[in-house]
Amino acid sequence: MLQINNVSKTFGGLKAVNDVSMEMRPQEIIGLIGPNGAGKTTLTNLICGFHSVDQGHIILNDQDITNKGADFTSKQGLTRTFQVEKSFKDLTALDNIIIGVLMHEQNVNVAKEKAEAIANKFDLYKQKTVLARNLTIQSRKLLEFARAYATNPKVIILDEVMAGLTSKEIDEQLELIQEIASEGTAFLVIEHIMHVIMSISQRIIVLQEGKKIAEGTPQDISSDPVVIEAYLGKGDEA
Amino acid sequence: MTFSKNKPLIPLLLLALAIVMPLIFKHPYLMRVVIMIFYFGVTAYGWDVIGGYAGQVSVGQGMFFAVGAYSVALGYLVSNLTPVVGALIGVIIAMLLALGIGSVVLRLRGPYFTLSTIAACEVVRILLLHFKEATGGPEGLVIPYNGYNLYALHFANDLPYYYIALGLLLVAMYTCYRVSRSKLGYQLAAIRNDEDAAKSVGINLMKSKVKAFMISAAITSLAGAFYVTYDHYIDPFSTCSNEMSVKILLIAVLGGRRSLWGPLIGSLLIIPLMELTNAYLASVRPGAAMLIYAMVLVAVVLYAPDGIASVFKSAGKEQKGDDKLAAN
Amino acid sequence: MGTFFQTITNGILIGGVYAVVATGLTLIFGVLNVANFAQGEFMMLGMYVTLFLSRGLGVDPYLLTFLVAVIFIAFGYLVEKFLIHQTLSKPHETQMLLTLGLAIFFRSLMMVICGPNYQSLAVPYRLKSLLIGGVLLSYPRLLSFLVAVVLIILLWLFLNYTELGRAIRASSQNSKAATLMGINSNWMYGIAFSIGIMLAAVGGLTLVPFYYVFPDVGVYFGLIAFVVVVLGGLGDVLGAIVSALLIGIIESVTAQYVALDLSHLGVFLVFILVLVFRPQGLLRGRRSS
Numbered sequence: 001m002l003q004i005n006n007v008s009k010t011f012g013g014l015k016a017v018n019d020v021s022m023e024m025r026p027q028e029i030i031g032l033i034g035p036n037g038a039g040k041t042t043l044t045n046l047i048c049g050f051h052s053v054d055q056g057h058i059i060l061n062d063q064d065i066t067n068k069g070a071d072f073t074s075k076q077g078l079t080r081t082f083q084v085e086k087s088f089k090d091l092t093a094l095d096n097i098i099i100g101v102l103m104h105e106q107n108v109n110v111a112k113e114k115a116e117a118i119a120n121k122f123d124l125y126k127q128k129t130v131l132a133r134n135l136t137i138q139s140r141k142l143l144e145f146a147r148a149y150a151t152n153p154k155v156i157i158l159d160e161v162m163a164g165l166t167s168k169e170i171d172e173q174l175e176l177i178q179e180i181a182s183e184g185t186a187f188l189v190i191e192h193i194m195h196v197i198m199s200i201s202q203r204i205i206v207l208q209e210g211k212k213i214a215e216g217t218p219q220d221i222s223s224d225p226v227v228i229e230a231y232l233g234k235g236d237e238a
Numbered sequence: 239m240t241f242s243k244n245k246p247l248i249p250l251l252l253l254a255l256a257i258v259m260p261l262i263f264k265h266p267y268l269m270r271v272v273i274m275i276f277y278f279g280v281t282a283y284g285w286d287v288i289g290g291y292a293g294q295v296s297v298g299q300g301m302f303f304a305v306g307a308y309s310v311a312l313g314y315l316v317s318n319l320t321p322v323v324g325a326l327i328g329v330i331i332a333m334l335l336a337l338g339i340g341s342v343v344l345r346l347r348g349p350y351f352t353l354s355t356i357a358a359c360e361v362v363r364i365l366l367l368h369f370k371e372a373t374g375g376p377e378g379l380v381i382p383y384n385g386y387n388l389y390a391l392h393f394a395n396d397l398p399y400y401y402i403a404l405g406l407l408l409v410a411m412y413t414c415y416r417v418s419r420s421k422l423g424y425q426l427a428a429i430r431n432d433e434d435a436a437k438s439v440g441i442n443l444m445k446s447k448v449k450a451f452m453i454s455a456a457i458t459s460l461a462g463a464f465y466v467t468y469d470h471y472i473d474p475f476s477t478c479s480n481e482m483s484v485k486i487l488l489i490a491v492l493g494g495r496r497s498l499w500g501p502l503i504g505s506l507l508i509i510p511l512m513e514l515t516n517a518y519l520a521s522v523r524p525g526a527a528m529l530i531y532a533m534v535l536v537a538v539v540l541y542a543p544d545g546i547a548s549v550f551k552s553a554g555k556e557q558k559g560d561d562k563l564a565a566n
Numbered sequence: 567m568g569t570f571f572q573t574i575t576n577g578i579l580i581g582g583v584y585a586v587v588a589t590g591l592t593l594i595f596g597v598l599n600v601a602n603f604a605q606g607e608f609m610m611l612g613m614y615v616t617l618f619l620s621r622g623l624g625v626d627p628y629l630l631t632f633l634v635a636v637i638f639i640a641f642g643y644l645v646e647k648f649l650i651h652q653t654l655s656k657p658h659e660t661q662m663l664l665t666l667g668l669a670i671f672f673r674s675l676m677m678v679i680c681g682p683n684y685q686s687l688a689v690p691y692r693l694k695s696l697l698i699g700g701v702l703l704s705y706p707r708l709l710s711f712l713v714a715v716v717l718i719i720l721l722w723l724f725l726n727y728t729e730l731g732r733a734i735r736a737s738s739q740n741s742k743a744a745t746l747m748g749i750n751s752n753w754m755y756g757i758a759f760s761i762g763i764m765l766a767a768v769g770g771l772t773l774v775p776f777y778y779v780f781p782d783v784g785v786y787f788g789l790i791a792f793v794v795v796v797l798g799g800l801g802d803v804l805g806a807i808v809s810a811l812l813i814g815i816i817e818s819v820t821a822q823y824v825a826l827d828l829s830h831l832g833v834f835l836v837f838i839l840v841l842v843f844r845p846q847g848l849l850r851g852r853r854s855s
Contacts, residue, residue, distance in 0.1 A: 050434065070437035079438050086438075088431035099428045102421050103440040111421075144435075151439055295662045297603075342838070346845050348800065349601030352662055353792050354841060357834045360789065364831050480785050484670055491663060525677025525781070532671035539663045540652055 100150025298355030378473025494545025581814025596738025606788020612767025642763030799847025
């Protein structure tokens with residue numbers, strides 16, 4: 001469904017992303033890990049069209065979406081959350097979700113109804129009239145997830161949405177991700193909390209210095225000597 | 239304070255008052271001031287679509303006013319077109335102008351948009367001044383009044399002009415209201431809050447902003463078009479100038495951006511005071527009125543960014559969820 | 567041919583003033599990321615202050631350069647500290663509206679104090695000029711250009727050879743860099759803004775001996791400053807200087823060879839073309855990556 005072919009990006013002489021390829025199928029949950037500065041967020045920006053790629057192609061459902069711009073990419077069904085959360089701060093939680101629904105809906109009233117249902121699904125219903133700026137950062141991240149889901153996407157990239165959650169909240173969110181995946185949406189999950197990634201991902205991709213150094217099941221990855229050397233072995237907090 | 243279904247009473251009362259008032263008070267000068275309030279109200283609503291909802295500060299709205307006014311005046315003087323058709327032509331030209339400017343500069347972030355609106359307004363004025371044969375140059379154009387003539391929208395007294403202005407004001411208010419509650423309104427709110435996030439929900443930033451600018455241009459040119467039928471006179475300096483553009487911005491920002499009543503409140507506060515100071519202070523201290531407005535503008539920007547309308551609103555009651563798009 | 571050189575020379579001479587005002591604007595934009603829509607009005611204030619001081623003290627305006635500079639450095643610092651600074655963390659539209667409000671304030675303030683009349687200062691050399699190679703160099707315009715050149719050289723020395731200047735330059739490229747250099751950024755915002763304002767005011771000063779002074783005089787100059795800055799690339803000091811001279815020449819050539827009343831139009835046309843084809847500035851990209 002989503003194919004990333006040999007994508008590269010250079011910033012001021014530094015290869016931020018270097019010849020990365022990967023593939024995603026419907027319903028799949030893929031983990032993307034790597035040390036800080038490995039290029040995870042840059043890769044996300046490239047896939048979603050926020051930065052232009054220097055080389056390579058991004059293909060979604062047999063359509064080449066390389067360098068077509070973020071709004072176009074989102075419209076084709078590939079959307080994201082942001083590492084530094086970007087909710088619409090001066091709007092209510094419900095309005096945030098409505099804007100997501102409106103991507104494929106013309107009628108504002110219909111969008112409102114759909115958004116209410118989504119707010120419910122994401123357990124944001126009680127806060128629906130609260131301005132996003134008054135929500136906790138965790139709720140705002142969840143809101144971003146809800147907004148992305150509201151666009152009815154084929155692929156969602158979640159950029160560290162679980163930072164700062166309690167383990168109970170993490171479990172709830174993992175359940176939500178799995179539920180949405182079972183409806184057909186694929187997920188690319190970027191997360192630092194290793195056991196979360198290990199428990200939810202069917203496949204894991206490891207980036208280091210802009211390069212893909214490993215790909216495989218969580219078991220493969222956790223026993224891969226290259227990964228351990230590059231990443232897992234470096235500290236206990238990982 | 240919206241047209242919400244559960245509380246239509248106050249707006250309806252105000253409307254009834256606006257309709258009946260000129261029949262009771264037949265003070266010609268007062269009538270003139272109220273007509274001015276309505277016309278500048280219209281321009282302020284026009285500004286609010288691009289400057290408020292889309293968050294793109296335009297300091298060139300005077301050019302759209304001039305486009306409307308000159309279309310009507312030239313249409314009538316040259317081709318004997320009724321102002322209604324002239325206004326329509328003006329709207330089309332204004333929208334094309336907005337499309338042209340918008341599609342060049344609205345893709346750029348930063349002060350480019352504001353700058354190009356200032357520059358475009360200057361360019362239009364320079365052209366109006368230069369092509370004297372057609373536009374009358376600095377002397378402007380006079381539409382001769384030869385008694386009652388419905389085709390030319392010439393009336394014997396100000397009453398019909400009053401209702402035309404009121405009708406236009408209602409159209410402008412309603413357009414603003416519709417925009418704020420429409421898909422476009424949500425898109426603009428999204429863009430204003432965060433452009434990257436807006437892209438992530440598939441919003442084409444350029445398209446939405448250009449649409450807003452075109453709507454804004456259309457409303458403003460309508461004000462100019464019908465104002466000239468009332469005033470019978472148009473010149474480049476009083477319409478297509480930085481002063482006019484700033485005045486329009488001032489009314490909208492002081493009254494309150496992104497609020498249903500804000501632009502009207504702004505016009506209600508500013509136009510009478512301007513008329514008064516022009517009448518009594520102009521010879522003694524020109525600029526005194528603007529000086530006061532400038533101070534109020536700075537104070538509003540610093541301490542009450544939602545304008546004077548927000549003061550009424552917060553005095554009223556807690557913000558309802560319903561007012562969310564208007565309230566920020 | 568003589569006319570042509572004369573036209574180019576006139577353009578370059580007025581371009582010096584544009585360069586000074588625009589350099590101030592671009593400095594403010596670079597460091598504070600604020601588009602100062604009151605730049606032309608600070609220039610206008612500079613003209614009035616020069617006019618008053620020169621009349622009051624009976625001193626030639628060019629001899630007042632240092633005094634006017636000091637006055638406006640202090641004034642600019644206060645404006646930054648008490649007004650501009652309050653809005654730095656707010657959306658761009660807030661800063662634009664604030665500087666617009668200030669522009670209207672200064673314009674109407676001078677209107678109230680001095681009225682709308684055009685005023686001018688009679689200097690003994692007003693109509694004198696130098697003839698070099700068939701080209702007439704009017705004394706006041708020449709002096710104005712020389713002051714502009716000296717000012718720009720001083721600014722260049724300041725930005726390159728003082729620690730504060732280097733910090734300002736660094737922060738106009740990257741605000742973190744300046745913080746890393748251990749410079750208090752609040753202090754630096756104030757300094758950058760006041761230097762920017764001082765440049766506008768002194769630019770105004772140099773105009774006084776040959777230009778009319780009136781409350782709206784800054785509107786066009788402010789706009790020209792922005793055109794220059796966009797042409798040179800936002801935040802780019804050297805770009806601003808080069809494009810200021812260019813704008814001066816374009817203006818003067820349009821006035822001479824197209825139509826006098828269309829001289830501004832030529833400038834705006836260039837502005838629009840730049841926005842369409844090279845919004846990053848005419849010169850940027852040739853020098854850096």
